[in-house]
Amino acid sequence: MKNRPSQKSKAAARKGRDGRSSTKEVADGKISDYTVRRLSVYCHTLEELEHDGMDVVSSARLAKLAGTNPAQVRKDLSYFGNFGKRGSGYPVTDLKSRIRKILGIDHVWRVVLVGAGNLGSALFSYKDFERHGFQIVSILDTDPKKVGTKWDGIWVSSFDKCNKVVKSSGAEVAVLVTPAAVAQDAVNRLVDAGIKGILNFAPVKLEAPSHVQVRNVNITIELEGLSFSMKDLQEE
């Protein structure tokens, strides 16, 4: 939640690679996390529209499918450039690529999976990641029974070799699915090894230097939020 401090974005050097500097593709100000999340949703929606053979989509239609409203769609997109055509709408395939570029998923991120337990195994076999630009290139665990086994062509390495494995596999992102008690330790080692971003599933607040991005997923918090809204409703 309180991932806002990381949201600096600093009006990144924007002179345009060429002379014209026409479409920006990088926002001039700070972009909120809300906007970024919606961009993800637009991207997935556009993939479906593309699959259905649609060429063009209006903000109204995209909003409907993505679960928001037309003004929000136009505003979100306008932070990054003028992608639409007045009178008709947005070109589906083009907009999708532009959003992928904005999100930074126009290239593959190499991912190290840290923790080969139940959840790690589930995430590993969740092939949707790969389709979206995240490729698991190495797996680390401390359990000697797991180390040395091979998952779909990828060796599970000992966490002791963290530094070596991260560097040789070229991983930039870590998906952290260790027990809470060892999570901070693992983070320290991953940071030393040069990891640039961490998706954390352990239910602890992690400390990391500001050049390393951390994002948390906490399923218990989601369930508790659901509980609150259910309780809420029952009392009306």
Place this chain on the structure above:
Amino acid sequence: MKNRPSQKSKAAARKGRDGRSSTKEVADGKISDYTVRRLSVYCHTLEELEHDGMDVVSSARLAKLAGTNPAQVRKDLSYFGNFGKRGSGYPVTDLKSRIRKILGIDHVWRVVLVGAGNLGSALFSYKDFERHGFQIVSILDTDPKKVGTKWDGIWVSSFDKCNKVVKSSGAEVAVLVTPAAVAQDAVNRLVDAGIKGILNFAPVKLEAPSHVQVRNVNITIELEGLSFSMKDLQEE
């Protein structure tokens, strides 16, 4: 994200169960999702403080541990009552119970796990839920190879028997971990069976009647958000 429409809360019938109507425990206005998420974090923090033998905590200390600021802590809590003592702070154990009550986790929610695949199995064995008031009481899947097996004492039942299983197990909440293609179908059946809340891991926008709460967890969106902030940083 756009789970806001469900956030009505309607100044719930607040006359006080008894005459005095002293501490509210239910807010008079709408409570934002942000506040609810922070309450979860406070709750987890308080559990740790309690475990460490702390009796009382100030908003400053709680804020530090929970990753926010003192004014936010006081404001969040003040929506629901006056739980603190001026000059000293908040009583740890008492505040924890009150927050649990606010979140609706002062009693056990019975959960049906829908989908016995990899992720389902990971969530099943994630014992943290149980500690936080969510007990898996039944498991459904369509795969004949899984149906009829027993997980730690709980039978995996055929999804065909959804209605019967949900009712006989008394499940009120569903954790949905089916493939995206069948998720909406499953939701329809679950709603018919009387489910009141759904935690959805399938990457699709689900339709459900307004008396059924739906909350989404989409790991791809989290990774894409991480990608955005990493890209962002590299360009500075």
Place this chain on the structure above:
DNA sequence: CGCTGTGAATGTATTCACAGCG
């Protein structure tokens, strides 16, 4: 005093409404 509880002030996000282009 110290720390809570809370109106008032500020900062952000969303929505409106319309000018302007294809």
Place this chain on the structure above:
DNA sequence: CGCTGTGAATACATTCACAGCG
């Protein structure tokens, strides 16, 4: 015309700052 792009208006969330109680 229809739909985008965007300043201006509104709604919402956070932070300030201080009165008031233990």
